[in-house]
Amino acid sequence: MTGCVIIDSLFFLLVIISLLITLKFFVLRKKYEHLPSPESYGLIGFYFGQYFTIHEFLSKNNFIEELQLNWSSKFGSVYVYQFLHQMICITSEEEAIKKILIDKDFPKKPEIYKIVGFPFGERFLGHGLVSEIDKEKWRNRRALFNHGFKKNAISEGIDHFNSKGNELIQKLNLVADSNKSICMFDEFNRMALDAIAKIAFDLDLDTINNQESKLNTFIAKALHGLTLKMTDPFSEIRLENRNLIKEIKQSIRNLRKFSAEKLNEIIKNFEESNHMSRTILSDILRHAKCSEDLDFELLIDDFVTFFIAGQETTANALSFCVLELGQNERVLKNQINSIRNPSVRIKEK
Ligand code: HEM
Incomplete structure (x- = not known):
């Protein structure tokens, strides 16, 4: 009953x-x-x-x-x-x-931003600028980075950006001579990574010429993780995703480990020489010094955030331009002419 x-x-x-x-x-x-x-x-x-x-x-x-x-x-x-x-x-x-x-x-x-910060429970962008959703905390931290977003600071990076572009062109010239095909998206990815590393952190990575570098793969896998988690809340219970999720988590760990090592290296050099050029990193460190609640993991959050926010977007924008050029023969021809002969400018019809 x-x-x-x-x-x-x-x-x-x-x-x-x-x-x-x-x-x-x-x-x-x-x-x-x-x-x-x-x-x-x-x-x-x-x-x-x-x-x-x-x-x-x-x-x-x-x-x-x-x-x-x-x-x-x-x-x-x-x-x-x-x-x-x-x-x-x-x-x-x-x-x-x-x-x-x-x-x-x-x-x-x-x-959404919890996934961006901690996909599959793994700390990725953590509480960095992009994923911090507490407006007050974000505003305080963002104020310290504002210098890096100003036109002057961005213009200062253009020389580094161009010099990485030249390195890529040299590499492409060699590939063209050898008649091999190449994936331009991967190349832009490497070039953007080297440029951001130099501009934001005064780091010389040279992934353009170092095919062995896995950094791009870690970033791509980590971003794949975000898409997977955002587009399929059941992704973790699907057996077919087991290995992929393992790889994603490992890539995120590798990325943060790399960031921690680089940060330690830069801080050590700074302590020894007492000199650091004004980069986004020096702003981050300044922030670390004047904020009591900022721990090393938060420092890594910002480091990884700038790396990814700068690299992936720039590489995508460059690839997008090439794709569009490939679909617009007239502009492409004009561009090729202007490279061969810098005095020729694109004329709108
Ligand atoms: C074509 C290039 C770029 C595009 C299309 C782009 C786009 C964006 C977008 C849409 C956001 C807002 C994201 C969100 O809040 O969810 C953002 C934020 C951000 N971007 Fe970019 N970005 C580019 C280049 C860069 C570069 C070169 C850097 C740094 C080296 C950078 C660093 C950041 C940072 C740190 C944020 C977070 C800012 C904040 O919330 O205060 N971005 N970007």
């Missing part, structure tokens, strides 16, 4: 919980129904939204951004899609982006 009552109560509780969840999904979907969105069919679509479409797309070695772009061309500059219990709104409207990021300064989503 008591057993029946317990089963009945449990069943009742289950029904109530299911109803509440259903109501939550209903209200959530209703809130965004005025925006265009990809179709979601039946009960599975109601609860999971586009989860399976996304999972299938990514499992074919695609990037989520490609799918978002496809949806953008279909639904326009503002659309929404459901990803499990979340509605994700995508916009490419300049004004809306400015309003969200600058005018309204909407807060960062904690769930």
